[in-house]
Amino acid sequence: MTRRPTDPAVDRGQANAQRRRFLKTSALLASGLAVESIVPGQLAAAPGALPTSLDLRAKNGNRYITSVKNQGACHSCTAFGVIATIEGSYHLQKQKPIGTANPELNLSEADLFTSKAPPLPRDCNIDHWWPRNALDYCITTGVQQNPTTSTPFKIAAKQQLVASNPEDTITAIKSWISNDSGGPVTAVMVEFDDFLAFGANRGTGTNDVTDVYDPGWDPHAPRPRLIGGHVISIVGYEDSHNGRYWICKNSWYVNNTQPWNRNGYVRIKMKGLAYIDRIDVWGVKV
Amino acid sequence: MAGGWSDIATNINAVFADKTLRGRMGAAFRNKHGDDGNGGSGKVPYSFGRFLEDFNNPGTNNPVLSDKQKGQFLVDSGTRHWDQTSLANIETAVRNSLTRRGGSGGFDERKIVFTIKVNSSATQATATVTEMPATGTQEAYTSIEIVCPPHVRTDP
Numbered sequence: 001m002t003r004r005p006t007d008p009a010v011d012r013g014q015a016n017a018q019r020r021r022f023l024k025t026s027a028l029l030a031s032g033l034a035v036e037s038i039v040p041g042q043l044a045a046a047p048g049a050l051p052t053s054l055d056l057r058a059k060n061g062n063r064y065i066t067s068v069k070n071q072g073a074c075h076s077c078t079a080f081g082v083i084a085t086i087e088g089s090y091h092l093q094k095q096k097p098i099g100t101a102n103p104e105l106n107l108s109e110a111d112l113f114t115s116k117a118p119p120l121p122r123d124c125n126i127d128h129w130w131p132r133n134a135l136d137y138c139i140t141t142g143v144q145q146n147p148t149t150s151t152p153f154k155i156a157a158k159q160q161l162v163a164s165n166p167e168d169t170i171t172a173i174k175s176w177i178s179n180d181s182g183g184p185v186t187a188v189m190v191e192f193d194d195f196l197a198f199g200a201n202r203g204t205g206t207n208d209v210t211d212v213y214d215p216g217w218d219p220h221a222p223r224p225r226l227i228g229g230h231v232i233s234i235v236g237y238e239d240s241h242n243g244r245y246w247i248c249k250n251s252w253y254v255n256n257t258q259p260w261n262r263n264g265y266v267r268i269k270m271k272g273l274a275y276i277d278r279i280d281v282w283g284v285k286v
Numbered sequence: 287m288a289g290g291w292s293d294i295a296t297n298i299n300a301v302f303a304d305k306t307l308r309g310r311m312g313a314a315f316r317n318k319h320g321d322d323g324n325g326g327s328g329k330v331p332y333s334f335g336r337f338l339e340d341f342n343n344p345g346t347n348n349p350v351l352s353d354k355q356k357g358q359f360l361v362d363s364g365t366r367h368w369d370q371t372s373l374a375n376i377e378t379a380v381r382n383s384l385t386r387r388g389g390s391g392g393f394d395e396r397k398i399v400f401t402i403k404v405n406s407s408a409t410q411a412t413a414t415v416t417e418m419p420a421t422g423t424q425e426a427y428t429s430i431e432i433v434c435p436p437h438v439r440t441d442p
Contacts, residue, residue: 075366162354164352166353188357188361190357190360190361190364191364225365226335226360226363226364226365227364227365227366228361228362228363228364228365228366228367229361229364275353275356275357275360278353278354278356278357279354279357279358279361
């Protein structure tokens with residue numbers, strides 16, 4: 001495939017405009033004050049300003065993402081996805097890479113799941129709720145830490161990253177993840193039954209494109225059974241040699257013994273049929 | 287949940303209400319899924335979610351749903367959130383409408399009207415399909431009344 005010729009002057013003008021938006025956004029992120037007021041489109045970054053790949057499990061040799069936890073058979077993915085995002089955001093934004101000096105922040109998914117955040121009552125078998133409600137609870141009330149402390153852990157703000165243009169959303173998510181004032185994000189994806197089985201036989205695998213999840217990619221093949229929605233945490237991305245995908249932290253184990261797929265992580269295609277980057281994506285400020 | 291389906295109802299009711307647009311929708315349906323909706327010969331077997339996901343408004347040729355609405359709709363339409371008999375009944379009603387033959391042997395798509403209601407105590411969505419006879423100037427149509435749990439309760 002050939003690349004469309006472009007006018008360098010036009011490219012430079014667009015790049016400069018995007019860079020100004022990026023710098024403005026960066027300042028807002030760094031201030032920690034006006035996050036709620038950021039319009040997602042403002043998060044567009046200048047071409048070249050973002051790394052082509054980033055993994056918060058090993059950013060500049062530092063780990064900012066806490067251990068994978070197991071939601072078991074309880075429909076509590078929202079609590080797990082939100083907590084994973086808050087924990088990772090804490091370590092990155094406070095510049096406390098996980099290690100001996102900075103043990104993992106360990107917030108209680110059970111506390112969030114059983115909280116009085118709407119809607120109630122919640123039940124492992126039937127009830128699910130959107131990240132917005134869980135995040136609001138973490139802002140107003142806070143969530144308990146493990147082991148329990150006298151003061152619940154609160155976050156300062158949440159930020160919706162979905163824009164009307166899918167590419168703007170992708171840029172916004174990348175910007176948030178790659179900025180030290182941002183971090184991982186919570187995302188809602190469409191769940192098909194092939195996702196349940198996707199990780200069971202993957203092991204550690206190599207970085208081949210066939211290992212990137214995209215449900216029903218073949219329009220002429222029967223689509224896998226549609227189950228509903230699922231919440232996970234996006235902790236990185238890759239958009240170079242293997243196509244574009246998100247690195248996602250899940251909360252599943254296989255037979256309650258081994259973390260699902262790649263030690264609990266999965267790569268999901270950007271703008272794929274899981275819709276992970278187009279429904280509901282939240283960054284948090286701790 | 288009602289949110290995702292309300293978007294569907296608003297958009298698709300407008301198409302079903304217009305006989306010309308309805309005819310175009312039927313043609314697009316049969317072109318993609320075959321004259322009986324069962325696929326074959328390189329065509330994809332019909333399912334309601336997949337049909338709507340890819341469906342363009344036959345009047346404007348723009349997607350009926352935005353990407354966000356499509357994703358929302360799919361989240362709302364999974365087995366976790368739906369009474370499966372109801373979902374099957376909707377699929378059948380839409381298929382029957384868009385593959386219906388008229389008296390001359392050509393296709394004569396039947397009007398469908400979706401109505402969305404919310405039941406705050408419901409945990410799964412249900413649908414009631416009713417064939418409504420013609421009355422006065424009102425043509426006969428298929429009524430699909432969907433009763434959803436409230437938006438906040440049935441998502442991921």
